[in-house]
Amino acid sequence: MSAPSGQETLPTNKAPKINVAAARRRQRAGEVWREFCSNRSGLIGLVVLAIVIGLALLAPILAPAETLDVTRITAGQNEPPSWANPLGTDPSGRSVLAMLIWGARVSLLVGFSATAVSMVIGTVVGMAAGHFTGWTQAALMRLIDFFLVVPGLVLAIVLSSIIGPGVTTIIVAIGITSWAGTARIVRSQTLTVESRAYIERSWALGASNAHIIRKHVLPAVMPLVLANTTLTVGSAVIAESTLSFLGLGDPSSISWGSMLKMALDTGAATGGFWWYVLSPGLAIVGVVLCFTLVGRALESVINPTLRGR
Amino acid sequence: MAFHETTEKLTPHSGAKGKPRRRLAAAVLAVSLAMAPLAVAPAANAATETPGTGTILKLALTGDIDSLNPFKAILASSTSILGLEYQSLVAYGPKNNEEIPGMADKWETSPDGKVWTFHMPKDRKWSDGEPITAKDAEWTFKAIQTNDALKQANGGLLESVASVQATDDETLILTLNEPQAPNPGTQLPIMPAHIWSKVPDPATFTNEKDSVGSGPFVISNYDKTSGVTLKANPNYWQGKAKIAGITYVPYKNTDAAVQALKTGEIDIVSSLTPAQYNALKNVDGITTNAGAGRRYQAIGINPGTQTHDGTPMGDGNPALHDLKVRQAIVMAIDNKTLLEKVMQGLGQPATGEVPAAYPLYHWDTKDLPLKYNVTAANALLDEAGYAKGSDGIRVDKQGAPLKLRLMGRNTDPTHQQMADYIKPWLKEIGIDVSTVMKSSAQVNDDSTVGNFDLYFTGWGMGPDPDFQLSINTCASRPNADGTGATSENNFCDPAYDAIYKAQHVELDQTKRSALVSQAQEMIHKSAVNDVMYYANSLEAYRSDKFAPFTTQPELGGVITSQNGPWSFYYATPMADVSSTNATSGGFNAAFVVVPLVIVLLAGGGFVLYRRRRTTSDERE
Numbered sequence: 001m002s003a004p005s006g007q008e009t010l011p012t013n014k015a016p017k018i019n020v021a022a023a024r025r026r027q028r029a030g031e032v033w034r035e036f037c038s039n040r041s042g043l044i045g046l047v048v049l050a051i052v053i054g055l056a057l058l059a060p061i062l063a064p065a066e067t068l069d070v071t072r073i074t075a076g077q078n079e080p081p082s083w084a085n086p087l088g089t090d091p092s093g094r095s096v097l098a099m100l101i102w103g104a105r106v107s108l109l110v111g112f113s114a115t116a117v118s119m120v121i122g123t124v125v126g127m128a129a130g131h132f133t134g135w136t137q138a139a140l141m142r143l144i145d146f147f148l149v150v151p152g153l154v155l156a157i158v159l160s161s162i163i164g165p166g167v168t169t170i171i172v173a174i175g176i177t178s179w180a181g182t183a184r185i186v187r188s189q190t191l192t193v194e195s196r197a198y199i200e201r202s203w204a205l206g207a208s209n210a211h212i213i214r215k216h217v218l219p220a221v222m223p224l225v226l227a228n229t230t231l232t233v234g235s236a237v238i239a240e241s242t243l244s245f246l247g248l249g250d251p252s253s254i255s256w257g258s259m260l261k262m263a264l265d266t267g268a269a270t271g272g273f274w275w276y277v278l279s280p281g282l283a284i285v286g287v288v289l290c291f292t293l294v295g296r297a298l299e300s301v302i303n304p305t306l307r308g309r
Numbered sequence: 310m311a312f313h314e315t316t317e318k319l320t321p322h323s324g325a326k327g328k329p330r331r332r333l334a335a336a337v338l339a340v341s342l343a344m345a346p347l348a349v350a351p352a353a354n355a356a357t358e359t360p361g362t363g364t365i366l367k368l369a370l371t372g373d374i375d376s377l378n379p380f381k382a383i384l385a386s387s388t389s390i391l392g393l394e395y396q397s398l399v400a401y402g403p404k405n406n407e408e409i410p411g412m413a414d415k416w417e418t419s420p421d422g423k424v425w426t427f428h429m430p431k432d433r434k435w436s437d438g439e440p441i442t443a444k445d446a447e448w449t450f451k452a453i454q455t456n457d458a459l460k461q462a463n464g465g466l467l468e469s470v471a472s473v474q475a476t477d478d479e480t481l482i483l484t485l486n487e488p489q490a491p492n493p494g495t496q497l498p499i500m501p502a503h504i505w506s507k508v509p510d511p512a513t514f515t516n517e518k519d520s521v522g523s524g525p526f527v528i529s530n531y532d533k534t535s536g537v538t539l540k541a542n543p544n545y546w547q548g549k550a551k552i553a554g555i556t557y558v559p560y561k562n563t564d565a566a567v568q569a570l571k572t573g574e575i576d577i578v579s580s581l582t583p584a585q586y587n588a589l590k591n592v593d594g595i596t597t598n599a600g601a602g603r604r605y606q607a608i609g610i611n612p613g614t615q616t617h618d619g620t621p622m623g624d625g626n627p628a629l630h631d632l633k634v635r636q637a638i639v640m641a642i643d644n645k646t647l648l649e650k651v652m653q654g655l656g657q658p659a660t661g662e663v664p665a666a667y668p669l670y671h672w673d674t675k676d677l678p679l680k681y682n683v684t685a686a687n688a689l690l691d692e693a694g695y696a697k698g699s700d701g702i703r704v705d706k707q708g709a710p711l712k713l714r715l716m717g718r719n720t721d722p723t724h725q726q727m728a729d730y731i732k733p734w735l736k737e738i739g740i741d742v743s744t745v746m747k748s749s750a751q752v753n754d755d756s757t758v759g760n761f762d763l764y765f766t767g768w769g770m771g772p773d774p775d776f777q778l779s780i781n782t783c784a785s786r787p788n789a790d791g792t793g794a795t796s797e798n799n800f801c802d803p804a805y806d807a808i809y810k811a812q813h814v815e816l817d818q819t820k821r822s823a824l825v826s827q828a829q830e831m832i833h834k835s836a837v838n839d840v841m842y843y844a845n846s847l848e849a850y851r852s853d854k855f856a857p858f859t860t861q862p863e864l865g866g867v868i869t870s871q872n873g874p875w876s877f878y879y880a881t882p883m884a885d886v887s888s889t890n891a892t893s894g895g896f897n898a899a900f901v902v903v904p905l906v907i908v909l910l911a912g913g914g915f916v917l918y919r920r921r922r923t924t925s926d927e928r929e
Contacts, residue, residue: 070730071733071734165747247720251725251746252744266726267588271584
C-alpha cells in the first residue's frame with residue numbers, strides 16, 4: 001500500500017523475529033475497520049448482510065426442507081399472511097417466508113460466485129493490460145472494450161441458452177459478462193502504481209514481470225478490487241434475479257428471481273397476492289442496498305478524498 | 310439492465326452535501342424497484358378501430374400469429390381467427406359439436422363409405438359478392454394435392470382423398486382411397502378460387518388485408534403492433550352478425566390483458582391462470598367462464614423411442630423400456646391432487662386422450678386400470694426386480710440408481726408446479742427425478758427425437774378423434790432426424806393399429822365409439838402417455854357490454870377457441886353500450902402514469918446514485 005518503506009526504522013530490540021509486513025497489515029486492517037465503523041450506513045449494511053447470510057446458512061434448521069415439499073403441505077394456496085405463515089403462502093401452499101430464506105441461499109451463492117469469477121478475470125486481465133505494453137496491451141484492451149459494449153443481459157441469455165439452464169450457467173453467464181468494468185479500474189490503478197518511483201527501483205534491481213505484478217501491483221490494487229467486489233455482488237444478485245425471472249435458472253431450486261417469475265406467471269399481481277410479489281422484490285432491494293452501502297463505505301475508507309461526500 | 314460497473318473516469322462531484330441526497334437516492338431506488346413487479350403496463354395501445362358504425366368486439370391476443378394464410382397457419386391463435394373467415398363443407402355446431410351444414414347444405418355417403426357427395430346450395434356469395442360454387446371447393450382440394458408448399462396446415466386431411474370433382478356448380482364428389490367414418494368435409498377451409506387462383510404463389514400470399522371469405526367475419530387488416538381487425542361479412546349465408554367487427558389486440562402477457570379487461574379496453578380474455586380467474590370472479594361488469602377444455606394434459610413416458618422402421622433413437626432411460634416401470638410411474642402420480650392444487654379444481658379428471666367435452670368418444674370409466682396406488686406401484690417394482698438401495702432409490706438391472714429426467718416448458722407455469730409434486734411422489738416408489746424447464750421449441754425437438762425420460766405434453770383436439778388416434782400407430786413414428794410423421798408418444802402396437810383401422814372404417818356410431826374407447830384403454834395400459842386431467846378453458850368477458858356468449862357445447866362449454874365461429878357470430882351487444890363507452894371504459898390514465906412515475910423515480914434515483922459513484926485513480 002502506501003506507507004513509506006520502513007526498513008531503516010525497524011525496531012532495534014533483539015526480540016524474536018517479527019514479520020514486519022504482517023504486523024503492519026494487521027495494524028492497517030485495524031485502522032480500516034475503525035474507519036469503516038465510523039461510517040454508520042456502511043455498518044448498518046454490514047449488520048443486515050450478516051443477518052441475511054446467517055439466515056441463509058441456517059435455512060435447513062429454520063425451515064426444514066420438508067416444509068417446502070408440496071405433497072406434505074396442509075396450508076391453503078395463496079393464503080394471506082397469518083401467524084402460521086407470516087408472509088402468506090404461494091400458489092402451491094408453501095410458506096413464502098420459508099421460500100424467501102431458501103431463496104437467499106441461491107441468490108447469495110450466485111451473487112458471490114459470479115462476483116468471484118468476475119473479479120478474478122477482471123483483476124488478471126486488468127493488471128496484464130496495465131503492466132504489459134504494445135501488442136499484448138492492445139489486444140487485451142480491445143477484448144475489454146468488446147465486453148464493455150456487449151449488452152450484458154443479452155450475452156448472458158445467449159450463454160444460458162447454449163449451456164442450458166441452471167445455477168452454474170447463471171454464475172458463468174454473469175461472471176464472464178461483468179468483469180470488463182473491473183478490468184478497466186484495475187488497469188488504471190496498475191498504471192498509476194507502476195509510474196511510481198519504487199517500481200522503477202525494482203526494475204533497476206532486476207525484478208521480473210511476475211515479481212512486480214505479484215509483490216507490488218497486486219497488493220496495491222487489492223483494496224480497490226475488494227471495494228469493487230462488494231458493489232459487484234449487488235449487481236450480480238440483481239442479474240441472477242433477472243435471469244431466473246426470464247426462466248433461465250434452475251427451476252427446482254428456489255431463488256428470489258424464480259419466485260418473482262412464478263408470481264407473474266400465476267397471475268399473483270391480478271389476484272392481489274401482494275405478499276408473494278413484494279417479499280422477494282423487497283428482499284432483492286434490501287440485499288442489494290446493503291451491498292452498495294458496504295461497498296461505498298469501503299471505498300471511502302480506501303480513498304479518503306471521497307469522505308464527507 | 311447492465312451488468313457492468315462502468316464507472317471508470319467519473320470525476321467526483323465536489324462541494325455538495327452528499328449524505329441526505331445519497332440516502333434519498335437509495336430510498337427512491339429501493340422504493341421504485343420494490344414497486345416495479347407490481348406495475349403491469351398495458352402492452353399495447355388499443356388497436357385502431359375499423360371505420361363504420363356498430364359495436365366492435367375486442368379480444369386480447371396473447372399468442373403468436375404465424376400466418377393468416379389458411380394453407381400455412383398452424384398456431385391456435387391464427388387458426389381460430391381464420392375459422393371466422395373461412396368455412397369448411399361441414400361445420401361443427403354450437404350445441405354439442407354435432408356435424409351441421411357449413412358450405413354444403415347436405416351430403417351423402419356411398420354404402421361402402423368410399424364416395425362422399427356434397428351439395429352446395431346456389432345463391433350463396435363470397436364477401437366480395439362473387440357466387441360460391443363447388444368449383445371453389447374443387448380448386449382448394451386440388452391446390453393442396455398438387456402443391457407440396459400448400460400442405461403445411463391441412464395436407465394431412467387430404468391423405469385419404471383419391472380424387473375430387475365438381476360435376477356442376479352445386480355438386481362436389483370426393484372419392485377416398487378406402488372407406489372412412491370421419492366426414493372428410495370437416496376442418497378443411499374452402500378458399501375463394503377466383504382470388505387465390507390468380508395469386509402468383511398462394512404459399513407466400515400473406516392474406517393480411519381486405520381478404521375475401523365466406524364466414525361471418527373477414528380480415529380487413531393485420532399488423533404486429535395493432536393486431537388483427539375483422540369486419541362482419543354482409544354476405545354470410547346465415548345473415549350478417551350483430552356486431553360490426555372483431556379486433557384482436559396484442560398483449561405481452563395475460564396479466565396485462567386482465568388489467569385491460571378491468572378497465573374496459575377489451576371485452577374478452579382467454580387462457581387465464583386459476584389465480585386470475587378467481588380474482589375476476591367477483592368484479593362488477595365481468596363474468597367468468599370455465600368451459601370444458603378440448604385439451605388433455607399428460608406426462609409422456611419414453612418407452613424407447615424408435616424411428617418408423619424400428620431403429621432406436623434418443624437418449625431415454627433404458628429402464629423405461631420395461632412396461633412395469635412405466636406402469637408403476639403412472640400409478641405413483643396422484644392426478645386428482647394435481648387437478649385440485651395446480652388447476653385449483655378447474656378441470657375434469659381424465660381417463661384417456663379424448664376429453665370429457667366430447668362424450669361420444671370419451672372413455673368413460675370409473676375404475677382406471679392404473680389408478681393412483683403407491684403400494685401397488687412399489688409392489689410392482691419389487692416384483693420386477695428393482696431393489697431399493699440404502700438411500701431409498703431403486704437400482705436398475707445394470708446396477709445403476711434409477712434416475713429420470715422430467716422435462717417441461719418454461720412458458721407454462723403449471724409444468725414447474727406439477728414437477729414440484731411429481732418429484733416427491735416418485736421418490737416414494739424409489740425413483741429419483743431431476744427437472745429441467747426448456748423453451749417450447751426445444752421441448753418439441755427433444756420430444757420428437759426421444760431425448761427425454763418424462764415430459765409434460767398435451768394435445769387439443771377437434772370433435773373427431775381419428776387424428777388423435779392415428780398419431781399412436783406404428784406408422785406415425787418419425788424419421789431418424791425427427792421429420793416425417795408425428796407420433797403422440799412413440800407408441801407402437803400392431804394390436805392397436807388393428808383397432809385404429811377398425812374404428813376408422815366403422816360407420817356405425819355405437820360400434821365406433823366402443824372401438825375408440827378400447828383404443829384409449831390400450832394406450833393407457835401401455836403407460837406411455839399418462840393423461841392427468843382435462844383443464845378447463847378459463848375465460849372472462851365484459852358482461853356489462855355483451856349479453857352472455859354462446860358456448861360450445863351449449864352447457865359448460867367454451868367461448869373462445871370453439872370449433873366454429875358461433876360465440877362471436879351470435880355475440881349480442883348490450884343496447885346502451887355505445888353511449889356509456891366513452892365514460893366508463895376506454896383509456897385509464899393510471900396505467901400510463903403509474904409505470905411512468907416508477908420509471909422516473911428509478912431513473913432519478915439511479916442518476917443520483919451514479920453521480921456519487923467515483924473511482925480513486927489518483928490515490929497514492
